[in-house]
Amino acid sequence: MILDIIISGLISGSVYALLAIGFSLIYGAARIVNLAHTAFYMVASYCIYYATHKMGIHPVLAMLAAIILVTLIGLVCYQLFINPIREHEAAVLIATIAIAMAMQEVMLLIFTGDFLSVPALVKGYLKIFGVKIAYQQLLTIGAALLILAGVWAVLMKTRLGLAIRSTAQDREVANLMGMNESRVAMITMGISVGLAAFAGAVVVPLTIVNPHMWMHPLIIMLAVVVLGGLGSLKGSFAGAYILGFTEALVVFLIPFGAFLKGSVALSVMILVLLIRPEGLFGIAFEEER
Amino acid sequence: MALPSKKRGRMGILGVYLRKLYTLFRGEVLVLPSRIVVFLFFVVLLFLPVVTQDPYLLRILILTSIFAILAASWDLLSGYTGQMNFGHALFFGVGAYSSALLNLYVHIPPYGSIPLGGLAAVLAGLIIGIPCLRLRGTYLALTTLAFPIILMGIVFAIPGITGGELGVSGLSRLSSSRLYDYYITVVLMLGLCTIMWKITDSKTGIIFHAIREDELAVRTAGINTTRYKLLAFSLSGFFAGISGGLYAHFMRIAGPSTLEVSLSFTVVIWAVFGGIVTIYGPIGAVFILFPLLEFLRFWPEFRMLMFAVIILLILLYMPDGFFPWVRDKIEKECPRCKVRNVATRKTCRICTAPLD
Amino acid sequence: MKIPKFLLSILLIACLVMAIGLPAYAAKVIKIGVIGPMKFMQGKGHWNGATMAAEEINAKGGLWVGKKKMKIELVKADSNEFLSMTDATNAMELLLTRHKVDFIVGGFRTEAVLAMQDMAMDYKKIFIGVGAASDEICTRVAKDYDTYKYWFRGSPFSSTYLGKTSFIHLGTVAAILKMYLHIPKIKVAVVAEKAMWTEGMIKACEVYLPRMGMDVVGIWRPSAVATDVTAELAAIQRSGAHIVFTIFSSSVGITFARQAGELKIPAAMVGINVEAQKDGFYEATEKMGNYVMTLNTYARGVEYNELTPRFVNTYIKRFGETPTYTADTYTAIIYSLAPVIEEAETLDADKIVAILENREYAVPSGKHKYMKDAQGRHLHDLTWGPGYLTSLGVQWQDGKLVGVWPNRWKAAKGAPEITYKGIVPYKIAPWIIEKYKK
DSSP: OHHHHHHHHHHHHHHHHHHHHHHHHHHHHHOOOOTTHHHHHHHHHHHHHIIIIISOOOHHHHHHHHHHHHHHHHHHHIIIIIGGGTTOHHHHHHHHHHHHHHHHHHHHHHHOSOOBOOOOSSOOEEEETTEEEEHHHHHHHHHHHHHHHHHHHHHHHSHHHHHHHHHHHOHHHHHHTTOOHHHHHHHHHHHHHHHHHHHHHHHGGGSOBOTTTTHHHHHHHHHHHHHHOTTOHHHHHHHHHHHHHHHHHHHHHOGGGGGGHHHHHHHHHHHHHHHOTTOTTOSSGGGGO | OOOOHHHHHHHHHHHHHHHHHHHHIIIIITTSHHHHHHHHHHHHHHHHHHHOOOHHHHHHHHHHHHHHHHHHHHIIIIIISOOOOSOTHHHHHHHHHHHHHHHHHSOOOHHHHHHHHHHHHHHHHHHHHHHHTTOOHHHHHHHHHHHHHHHHHHHHHOHHHHOGGGOEEOOOOSSSSHHHHHHHHHHHHHHHHHHHHHHHHSHHHHHHHHHHHOHHHHHHTTOOHHHHHHHHHHHHHHHHHHHHHHHHHHHTEEOGGGGOHHHHHHHHHHHHHHOSSOSHHHHHHHHHHHHHHHHGGGSTTTHHHHHHHHHHHHHHHOTTOHHHHHHHHHEEEOTTTOOEEETTOSBOTTTOOBOO | OHHHHHHHHHHHHHHHHHHHTOOOOOOSEEEEEEEEOTTSHHHHHHHHHHHHHHHHHHHTTOEEETTEEEEEEEEEEEOOTTTOHHHHHHHHHIIIIISOOSEEEEOOOHHHHHHHHHHHHHTTOEEEEESOOOHHHHHHHHHTHHHHTTEEEEESOOHHHHHHHHHHHHHHHHHHHHHHHOOSSOEEEEEEOSSHHHHHHHHHHHHHHHHTTOEEEEEEOOOTTOSOOHHHHHHHHHHTOSEEEEEEOSTHHHHHHHHHHHTTOSSEEEEEEGGGGSTTHHHHTTTOOTTOEEEESOOTTOBSSTHHHHHHHHHHHHHSSOOOGGGGHHHIIIIIIHHHHHHHTSOOHHHHHHHHTTOEEEETTEEEEEEEOTTSOEEEEEOBSTTSBOOEEEEEETTEEEEEESSSEESSTTOOEEOOBTOOOOOOOHHHHHHHOO
């Protein structure tokens, strides 16, 4: 039982971590609450579905194609709709919701509301201590750790990472220092959307593809990010696993109430916020140092 | 223009009164296009049934009015006080379910259950307002998002009372005919929104606005911002709860669809589209967007897509909202006395300072 | 300058009002409104079935209404009931007031149907429900006959009977497992999506399964749209269940089947799984959905009576997929409404109700007879049982959905055995055989 909870928690936690990292990144760097983040994840899933089922392309190639395509779409959306109104925070928020809605509708138009699925990258399962785990789920855990390491490396060790961190700290001063702040924001947006697409590629074989699949992960992802502290990567990572384990606990301890796992996770988030209104790890990237 | 003494004697007081009214009208309402529009709005809504009583049209307008109250209540909270509420559906749902349950199990008729539903929503407002006191900005927005979802979980957990996904059905009608329904909702909408407008114009409203701008400064001025924030949550909850109750009785069913995240988002979209911190903005936005969405049903595939695209375009070109943008185009503010004038005037109507 | 603005605004408003208030021109057709979630499978089924029916009737020149022959005109209304209740009621309003339809068929989601039913009853229009199974919709007829008499259930039979039939399937599979794998006592894990319609069935499980000689080892309630049920599956495996009794209507049916197939959980799946009724299920589960058994109305090759192949094969030929129960709008129009209209010689709702509620007639899925409740009041609900409606038990075998029940089924001790034409034997999943065969 304990083992089930641990493994189940690790798996859900990794899924949320993958989504939350991209979201945190763009919030930290450009203060944009991108509510369309999971919608990009959805578009990537559909691309992979189309490529594997209708065009017969190998899943890994489909993944790469989807990531590139969705990143491009994300950048275009950003340039056209978000960049011009970056000064008005409320408007940006609504714009991202509208983009998410638009993408949902386009998917509904092209693929209709039927439930679809995507083949697993690695089929089969293995038994650890009597618990069956699908390889795809292990892949998800591995991918989450890999991505976190990758993002951390980029942020700490590269010049681009430095630029992102400085714009996160203080936009105007970064501009004064000669960094092209809007370009940095755009690149961060690209990375963020790319991460969402990557999350889609890795996670989607475990889930059902349909035009409304972006809503539920959005809520949990927001809870994760708020719990961990907006803008803090470490916080998002921690928050993801905390909420993942909470959900696993609910499902295992209260099988009758398995549907309540979302509500319980959100309640946990509210409780933490009552005690610490900035989330577990505070706001800006300075914490990362 | 003097009337012959005989006629003046007979018309007497009534004539004087009517003339005063007319002068007032000409001086206050006809002066500004925005006021003319509001006046026409009232007139058209109230006298529409004289022209047509098409039940479909009335239904659309009834639903629009209900949602207008909801959107205006959101603006009262989030626009004026700056507490971005992404879970406004909570108040709507609490209001709807409360009036439904009171009506079905305690047999309270609509004119009782709806205000009581509003009060229940006030309670909900206080319950969520208190944890939210310490939160700022995005944290507040995302936390408020969580509440309706938690309530939906609870609704599904006690299906014996709430009817689970079927909702509470078999409620009494709002009134005996579509026409009465129409007048009840429209008059209520006009009344409640005027009250909300008056609140924002009062001292309380100014404090709300100040809290949005700089809460610390307000506190240093010695005002108990906690109390005012909770007041904002409660007022907003009350009006939203009333709209929820009206909805439940009009549709004769209160279901989990009243608590959905998409409803919360839609309210925010309406308000931001119409212009926050205005009250009339969200109302106007609902009156434009809701019938538009319904009108677009003739292209069912493209409906929501067109809706989303329209929103995006409006945000690009009018990021402050549609109505403030329109108002800026047709009215100018006098630099000296700060009174608004029609844009086509060359000089201010009150202080005759040149406008440009 | 202000006066033209005045006039302009009034003019605009007048135009708007006139544009919307277009008068409906008098029609010499029978207007039937088809209301459903048109962007989803269920609504597509509604529309397809109705279209087939209307075309068939119009090809013969229409229906005889007294001395006149009148053709059928269908009006499509997208209720969008999965996403928006207001959309559903607005759509119904349009049908009733703008298009002034004579009859309405369709509806799916119970919450929406309850509201739509009220509206149709207000206008005294016959509404044949094709999709919602909730008992309450029909008990309203008994409680307030004069208001609700215009409602009839077209498909499926009520949730009570859905439950009863699923228990029969469960018993059948349990008996097969017992016989081939020599299992002394069958353990059952009940997995039901968290929804109102499953509540009754779960309570029934707790009562009936022990009576049928089976152990209930656990009850799990995932969300109807859960995307990960590995936690539940792990617990089920640990409990040693031989059968998983599924009560699903939404996407969790796909998730569950797929993950159970991937992890090769050694338990047979039987019960209600609406997603498994669709042709696209096998693909959606990435070919992991074999051996899943569920309730269904139609299956390729299975015939209830001679009307079945005509309907099913024409539907498959026309639309490329097996009809689901929402396509019974065809039955509603061709077999429920058309003959009664011709018999009544009028479109008057009251007269048609009076004839229809007492009628017994054959349909592609069996025979329709309208029930009365224990106090003898009309329910306008469908009768269940051999000779009437039993539906089918279907199983996915080798990527194809085939009928496996009723297969020499006796409705009661001493009753005749029933096997429909085209039924094939049930297959046990190889990994279950592997685990239990000694």
